[in-house]
Amino acid sequence: MNETLVNNQNHRITLADTGQSFECGNDDVLLRSALRNNVAFPYECNVGACGNCKFELIEGEVDAKWPEAPGWTAKDRERRRYLGCQSVPRGDCTIKLRPNPHYAPIHQPKRVTGTFMSRRPVTHDIAEFRFELSDDMWFEPGQYALLTLPGVSGQRAYSMSNIVQGSHAKVLDFQVRRVPDGQGSNALFGTLAAGQQIEIDGPYGMAYLRRNVKRDILCLAGGSGLAPMISIARGVAADPGMQGVKLNFLYGGRTPRDVCGRDMLEVLENFGKHLHFDAAVSHAGDGEQWGGHTGFVHELAESMFGDRLRDMEIYFAGPPAMGQAIQKMLLARNVSFGQVHFDQFY
Ligand SMILES: Cc1cc2nc3c(=O)[nH]c(=O)nc-3n(C[C@H](O)[C@H](O)[C@H](O)COP(=O)(O)OP(=O)(O)OC[C@H]3O[C@@H](n4cnc5c(N)ncnc54)[C@H](O)[C@@H]3O)c2cc1C
Structure with missing residues (x-):
């Protein structure tokens, strides 16, 4: 069989006791696949730290992309609890998780190619980075995206500072603080060259503008x-x-x-x-x-x-x-x- 087909397999993830299921490829993680399929999987940071996306694995096997993730404890391992943002399925799985309508995505997240266009300084240690996207990414003010940066393990979450203007949803601006010795922020400040392409996955996040609330x-x-x-x-x-x-x-x-x-x-x-x-x-x-x-x-x-x-x-x-x-x-x-x-x- 062709190697690409072997490498890109889809697996069925079933939520025990809910009747819901979704497909997750072995190039994706359970949390983000669920959201791409409109399953309201609870989460917050998406980068292995907060622990809000934990689920229990009932049947099947998953690989933890980042075993040292601070949100994944020894007790979790004993109890077969995993982080949705770090779990790649090895085959079909049944998981225990209570979807929460609060997390139903307004815009289903997707992976696009972002071309690095420009950088402008904001302060002595914050700069704004502009990316042009291969495809539209609609998002609400306040949301964030995940950037896969060259030479950096895992993804980094950065919030958009711009808004979608009219029907133009092909630009994302990020304002990033350079963290001393930080892999991701230093890749943005140091290594990324204009014209270089990276994967951007989004939008994510629940702290978006509530347009229907009219108070101050x-x-x-x-x-x-x-x-x-x-x-x-x-x-x-x-x-x-x-x-x-x-x-x-x-x-x-x-x-x-x-x-x-x-x-x-x-x-x-x-x-x-x-x-x-x-x-x-x-x-x-x-x-x-x-x-x-x-x-x-x-x-x-x-x-x-x-x-x-x-x-x-x-x-x-x-x-x-x-x-x-x-x-x-x-x-x-x-x-x-x-x-x-x-x-x-x-
Ligand atoms: C929701 C959200 C929005 C954010 N928005 C912004 C923003 O707008 N501007 C900004 O400057 N910063 C933002 N951050 C912080 C940003 O994501 C980085 O944590 C910060 O830039 C430091 O990253 P670093 O790679 O430079 O440092 P590092 O110390 O190299 O990395 C720290 C971060 O990377 C994650 N990480 C480390 N290793 C791995 C791995 N192997 N796999 C997966 N994840 C890993 C950690 O959980 C931690 O978040 C945001 C964070 C979150 C969670």
Whole structure:
């Protein structure tokens, strides 16, 4: 038999007790195949860290793509529990998993070829990378995609900072922070040349703009969390159905030179009327000029809005410590988590 046929086999994955099943190739993983087939498989990070996509393997065999994934414990192995985002089927399987309609994809994810077009600096350690796609990829503001980068093991999740404009869904912009010694971010900053092609798989993520909710919006971004919040602000500005909605955008940086985002919002029509930008830095420093707020972004949000937070739709993105501090503050303020949206970064 031809080797390509042997290498590209599809297997049937059956969800015990639900009557649902879907096909998964051995070039894909269970989570993403399920979503491609409209099966509402719960997940969050898609990169082996959060553990939200665990399922129990009842029958059949899977290979774990990344056995050291932080979200996969020794106890999971004993109990035949696997991560959906890391599991490649060896044959037909039966799994135990409770699909949750919350995770039903608005746009079914797909794999396309992305050609690296350009890079522009945003701060001293964040740059924006533009890719043109071989095929349309529709997405909602706030969603992310998985990039397969040359020489990097596994995929990396990066959020789109742009929005789909009209019927043009062939461009993705990512704003990436260069992580010291990070494989993926350094491949983007260092090795990728203009014209080079990579695989991009998406869209994913549940922290997307809720267009049907008309209350005021608060976007909180820190560090590498800029992109999805910028996309949400752009999405609100471009949506005629959201014209009366107020959006406050707060950015938290370590030092003044980390602060960014204002220039991207100032060009939007509603800036200064319905759209406002503020920033806080945790280390104002001695030598640098900083006339803005000092402290963490969750402290700024609390001092600016207090009990009004309960009446806002809240989106946030950034480093895990920032995410935890925001959640703790919102919990203490009795904000309902139905109106809070985030995909934790890892
Ligand atoms: C939902 C989401 C959205 C994100 N959006 C952004 C964004 O817009 N901008 C931004 O700068 N960063 C974003 N990140 C963080 C980004 O994905 C990377 O974690 C970050 O760039 C560091 O990656 P690195 O390869 O440079 O560092 P590394 O230390 O080399 O890699 C760390 C990341 O890679 C994963 N990983 C490592 N090895 C493997 C493997 N073998 N297989 C699979 N996964 C592996 C880890 O789980 C971790 O996420 C996002 C993360 C998530 C989860």
